[in-house]
Amino acid sequence: MFLRGLTLTKSHSCYKNDIRILLIYNHFRDATGYDHGAREAKQAISLANDLDVPDGVAIFGDIEPKYPVDSAFIQGWYDTLAASDYQPGLYGVFDDGSNLVEAYHATKRKARENTIVWTSYPQQEITTKENAPKYAPEGPDDALLYGWQYAIESDKCNIDTNLFTKELLDALW
Numbered sequence: 001m002f003l004r005g006l007t008l009t010k011s012h013s014c015y016k017n018d019i020r021i022l023l024i025y026n027h028f029r030d031a032t033g034y035d036h037g038a039r040e041a042k043q044a045i046s047l048a049n050d051l052d053v054p055d056g057v058a059i060f061g062d063i064e065p066k067y068p069v070d071s072a073f074i075q076g077w078y079d080t081l082a083a084s085d086y087q088p089g090l091y092g093v094f095d096d097g098s099n100l101v102e103a104y105h106a107t108k109r110k111a112r113e114n115t116i117v118w119t120s121y122p123q124q125e126i127t128t129k130e131n132a133p134k135y136a137p138e139g140p141d142d143a144l145l146y147g148w149q150y151a152i153e154s155d156k157c158n159i160d161t162n163l164f165t166k167e168l169l170d171a172l173w
Helices: 008-016 034-050 071-082 099-105 109-114
Strands: 023-025 058-063 087-092 116-119 144-151 161-164
Touching (some): 023 034, 058 116
Parallel strands (some): 058 087
Antiparallel strands (some): 144 161
């Protein structure tokens, strides 16, 4: 999972202190092929099980803009996670005309309607919490569009700024 150094003890401490954890799986650089998507999802599930992640939590596959991507990978990711105790999620730049959007639209309708999407589009400036923009991500119309990373790579600290809907809270650890 994305959280380096996260141990079973640390994760339970976060949960007890009402700190929610969003699971991001980023152990691949190529998002093509059904079997590959299924294998990566199985690995993500295994890591979640090792951490005792509770049922119902979403695991987001991180598909970066430079990664090759196809609908078969997304379908394999979805089918494997949907058959598990976890929810399928995808993170990426879901801008019109991108390979990711084209691949997403080419997946089966059930996968599109049941995968939580966290998009990094459109990009705006880094803000304070008080000056955050109104929630206005762009992504596939039929997606569960619950997250928007609206700004990245702050000059002052290496942090990205995100907005999430209240629905996402049900999918966090």
